[in-house]
Amino acid sequence: xxxxxxxxxxxxxxxxxxxxxxxxxxxxxxxxxxxxxxxxxxxxxxxxxxxxxxxxxxxxxxxxxxxxxxxxxxxxxxxxxxxxxxxxxxxxxxxxxxxxxxxxxxxxxxxxxxxxxxxxxxxxxxxxxxxxxxxxxxxxxxxxxxxxxxxxxxxxxxxxxxxxxxxxxxxxxxxxxxxxxxxxxxxxxxxxxxxxxxxxxxxxxxxxxxxxxxxxxxxxxxxxxxxxxxxxxxxxxxxxxxxxxxxxxxxxxxxxxxxxxxxxxxxxxxxxxxxxxxxxxxxxxxxxxxxxxxxxxxxxxxxxxxxxxxxxxxxxxxxxxxxxxxxxxxxxxxxxxxxxxxxxxxxxxxxxxxxxxxxxxxxxxxxxxxxxxxxxxxxxxxxxxxxxxxxxxxxxxxxxxxxxxxxxxxxxxxxxxxxxxxxxxxxxxxxxxxxxxxxxxxxxxxxxxxxxxxxxxxxxxxxxxxxxxxxxxxxxxxxxxxxxxxxxxxxxxxxxxxxxxxxxxxxxxxxxxxxxxxxxxxxxxxxxxxxxxxxxxxxxxxxxxxxxxxxxxxxxxxxxxxxxxxxxxxxxxxxxxxxxxxxxxxxxxxxxxxxxxxxxxxxxxxxxxxxxxxxxxxxxxxxxxxxxxxxxxxxxxxxxxxxxxxxxxxxxxxxxxxxxxxxxxxxxxxxxxxxxxxxxxxxxxxxxxxxxxxxxxxxxxxxxxxxxxxxxxxxxxxxxxxxxxxxxxxxxxxxxxxxxxxxxxxxxxxxxxxxxxxxxxxxxx
Numbered sequence: 001x002x003x004x005x006x007x008x009x010x011x012x013x014x015x016x017x018x019x020x021x022x023x024x025x026x027x028x029x030x031x032x033x034x035x036x037x038x039x040x041x042x043x044x045x046x047x048x049x050x051x052x053x054x055x056x057x058x059x060x061x062x063x064x065x066x067x068x069x070x071x072x073x074x075x076x077x078x079x080x081x082x083x084x085x086x087x088x089x090x091x092x093x094x095x096x097x098x099x100x101x102x103x104x105x106x107x108x109x110x111x112x113x114x115x116x117x118x119x120x121x122x123x124x125x126x127x128x129x130x131x132x133x134x135x136x137x138x139x140x141x142x143x144x145x146x147x148x149x150x151x152x153x154x155x156x157x158x159x160x161x162x163x164x165x166x167x168x169x170x171x172x173x174x175x176x177x178x179x180x181x182x183x184x185x186x187x188x189x190x191x192x193x194x195x196x197x198x199x200x201x202x203x204x205x206x207x208x209x210x211x212x213x214x215x216x217x218x219x220x221x222x223x224x225x226x227x228x229x230x231x232x233x234x235x236x237x238x239x240x241x242x243x244x245x246x247x248x249x250x251x252x253x254x255x256x257x258x259x260x261x262x263x264x265x266x267x268x269x270x271x272x273x274x275x276x277x278x279x280x281x282x283x284x285x286x287x288x289x290x291x292x293x294x295x296x297x298x299x300x301x302x303x304x305x306x307x308x309x310x311x312x313x314x315x316x317x318x319x320x321x322x323x324x325x326x327x328x329x330x331x332x333x334x335x336x337x338x339x340x341x342x343x344x345x346x347x348x349x350x351x352x353x354x355x356x357x358x359x360x361x362x363x364x365x366x367x368x369x370x371x372x373x374x375x376x377x378x379x380x381x382x383x384x385x386x387x388x389x390x391x392x393x394x395x396x397x398x399x400x401x402x403x404x405x406x407x408x409x410x411x412x413x414x415x416x417x418x419x420x421x422x423x424x425x426x427x428x429x430x431x432x433x434x435x436x437x438x439x440x441x442x443x444x445x446x447x448x449x450x451x452x453x454x455x456x457x458x459x460x461x462x463x464x465x466x467x468x469x470x471x472x473x474x475x476x477x478x479x480x481x482x483x484x485x486x487x488x489x490x491x492x493x494x495x496x497x498x499x500x501x502x503x504x505x506x507x508x509x510x511x512x513x514x515x516x517x518x519x520x521x522x523x524x525x526x527x528x529x530x531x532x533x534x535x536x537x538x539x540x541x542x543x544x545x546x547x548x549x550x551x552x553x554x555x556x557x558x559x560x561x562x563x564x565x566x567x568x569x570x571x572x573x574x575x576x577x578x579x580x581x582x583x584x585x586x587x588x589x590x591x592x593x594x595x596x597x598x599x600x601x602x603x604x605x606x607x608x609x610x611x612x613x614x615x616x617x618x619x620x621x622x623x624x625x626x627x628x629x630x631x632x633x634x635x636x637x638x639x640x641x642x643x644x645x646x647x648x649x650x651x652x653x654x655x656x657x658x659x660x661x662x663x664x665x666x667x668x669x670x671x672x673x674x675x676x677x678x679x680x681x682x683x684x685x686x687x688x689x690x691x692x693x694x695x696x697x698x699x700x701x702x703x704x705x706x707x708x709x710x711x712x713x714x715x716x717x718x719x720x721x722x723x724x725x726x727x728x729x730x731x732x733x734x735x736x737x738x739x740x741x742x743x744x745x746x747x748x749x750x751x752x753x754x755x756x757x758x759x760x761x762x763x764x765x
Contacts, residue, residue, distance in 0.1 A: 005022075011036055011037055017405045024409055028409060028412045035408070035437055039375055040370075040377055041071065041387075044072055044073075045389075045402065065124050068177075071372045073173055075401055079399045081130075082171070089168070090167075098111055102254075112254055119134050121134055122136075122183075123137050132179065136176070139169065143207070143245055144167060145167070145169050148163075148164060172400045174386050175400070176400065191339065193358050193361050193383035195312075195383065197344075203237050203241055203309065206307045207242040210222045214267070214286050218282050220285075222284075222303055222307075224237050224242070224309055225307065225324075226289075226308070227315055228290060231309045257282055260283070261285070265290075266288065268284070269283060291314075295319040295320040299327070301324055302328070306324060306336065306339075307340075312342030313342070313351065314342070317353025317356075325338070325365065340354060344441065344442030351443065357383065358382055358383045358385075359380075359383075362381065367383065375462075388437060414435075428454075440457045449689065451654070452655060452659055453685075455671070459674055467679070475516035476498055476514070476515050477513065478496065479580065479583035479587055488583045490516065499680060501680065510569055512571075514580065517565060518557065518564040532558060533557055534592070534706045535581075536594070536706060537551075537581055538551060538594075538695045538698035539551055539581075539594055541574060543574050552566070552698070558710055567580050568695065575600075582605065585613040593702040596642075601614075602639070615639065617638070618705060620705075654704050658676075659671055660672045681697070
């Protein structure tokens with residue numbers, strides 16, 4: 001117990017939280033301590049409030065306002081100060097006791113002018129400099145929303161049931177940070193992106209932002225954009241939220257006005273002058289836009305604000321975003337604000353847009369923050385994230401300060417129950433995606449992918465903080481042919497660029513470089529045994545491409561079952577890619593499977609008298625009736641003519657391979673995916689969906705099919721210590737030297753004879 005107490009102290013966990021941690025199930029505690037240690041925001045949130053500080057402790061700007069750090073939130077105090085009108089309305093059923101008087105110098109008029117100023121400029125508490133932005137003031141005081149209220153029995157006990165009721169929103173620290181994030185983005189001439197857990201009322205916040213501009217900024221245009229009308233109409237952002245807010249303000253404030261247009265997707269304030277029939281008045285407007293998957297609908301939307309509703313299920317979000325930017329920018333100047341927000345747990349390629357804006361938003365002019373949300377210990381950048389441990393129901397105080405530890409305990413107990421009891425293997429993934437602790441959980445794809453996404457993400461999160469030391473073990477450079485001997489040699493080159501990003505950001509700088517994870521193993525006489533190394537190639541024919549498509553080749557050591565080398569890129573010509581593939585195959589004396597529906601690679605290898613480096617059509621594919629015809633000649637005699645069935649099988653084999661235990665490391669829980677060295681391949685597997693292009697996944701599919709074909713040449717025996725060993729027919733001298741054949745069974749000796757016979761035939765290639 002003392003050791004555990006020392007650990008909690010070492011993590012800087014507040015003493016009040018420590019008592020709770022010491023009292024819970026140890027397995028849940030382990031999960032909590034892991035995320036607390038690795039997620040920087042959580043590490044900060046569980047500290048003593050004195051260390052986190054208060055508004056009075058923070059530096060102020062020239063307007064007397066504290067400088068808010070949205071990645072290191074301070075403790076909020078006396079937040080009812082910032083919602084005086086909401087509290088007054090709750091008690092008296094009206095915003096003010098002042099008698100309506102339109103005279104400019106009346107107390108009534110001054111009162112509402114003050115409210116307007118606060119809604120536009122924000123509200124500052126002079127005593128300690130605490131303040132909230134104008135959007136937040138409007139939301140807290142003029143935007144009743146649907147809240148969940150617990151039902152209690154006659155004894156005042158919670159019944160387990162709840163009801164929805166319309167009330168003013170509570171103060172939440174996540175909302176405080178969100179509106180400051182928006183304010184800071186606007187001040188910097190940037191846009192915003194938000195990835196969030198479910199149930200945080202962002203449609204209501206968006207409705208309040210639209211309504212504030214419409215009511216208080218003359219001639220302003222505010223746009224709500226969605227991929228489908230259902231997200232705007234009926235129970236959507238406009239019909240049941242924004243229009244309700246406008247009606248509320250019309251009834252309860254003096255800001256009511258006639259409407260020039262009062263449609264289902266468009267409202268404009270103003271009136272027609274009966275004298276000259278001209279449109280006059282405020283002339284501000286809110287307009288809903290449905291794209292229907294057409295990015296061009298984003299063109300020409302010049303306005304104060306453009307909000308992308310349900311950004312997590314928005315087809316072509318980034319393309320729509322880039323088209324719309326032209327309406328908000330003039331050179332380097334920005335005169336409007338765009339914001340996309342969405343929740344995790346959605347399927348397919350439509351989520352990729354929000355993920356792109358969140359993690360790679362700098363290229364889209366998004367306000368980026370240090371990534372304090374993932375298990376990266378603060379490394380990297382991302383946009384704004386709202387985790388499940390902030391403002392979870394019953395897990396925050398009256399000032400909106402989140403009790404993150406209480407929330408985490410509930411979360412991990414719920415997850416354990418799902419893991420132990422749910423029959424659907426996707427149930428836990430879905431739970432993590434919708435009620436996420438990190439952004440990486442939020443972007444989990446629970447449908448449409450066969451890959452072990454959660455395991456891959458966890459492995460990637462381990463790699464990212466130590467990426468420099470991780471790749472320092474790799475050999476990066478070029479392969480060159482000795483003009484005298486014809487041997488291929490590796491030449492290190494620190495100036496070449498390995499493509500580790502996925503997806504790549506543009507259609508330039510795609511040449512790539514050879515990356516060797518392990519050098520080829522040679523026999524005592526300096527040879528590389530034939531068939532010890534196999535490869536998979538995703539090739540192409542055209543020199544130029546308008547997409548971000550790349551060529552890719554992976555090499556595997558079939559004896560150790562490790563991926564030992566990769567080249568992924570798109571040099572100036574296809575022949576350059578073919579030549580790099582050929583050099584890499586020669587360097588490892590490897591045989592490759594490739595997509596033979598692309599003719600260029602076969603033609604190049606044929607011209608170079610190098611067809612022996614391309615495998616014949618695998619017999620296993622013929623046996624499984626995945627291809628038609630058996631008398632295949634020319635290009636069709638080599639590689640695989642890919643189809644949906646073959647590609648799906650290739651992905652299945654990759655997923656199975658990733659989850660295989662490493663031979664001899666079963667007790668340690670080491671899987672093959674934990675030996676993957678290609679960061680971009682890991683990212684591709686995580687992001688895979690049926691709608692996009694994944695070159696490394698395609699080349700690995702070819703490799704895994706060839707691996708399946710060559711399994712018949714691999715023999716598993718036990719050494720004198722009872723440990724499993726792999727013997728490979730392509731490396732005959734190795735096992736003859738290293739294994740005592742007297743220990744082999746009759747069956748094993750028979751297998752060895754078969755392997756030797758097969759090996760002799762193969763060496764005749």
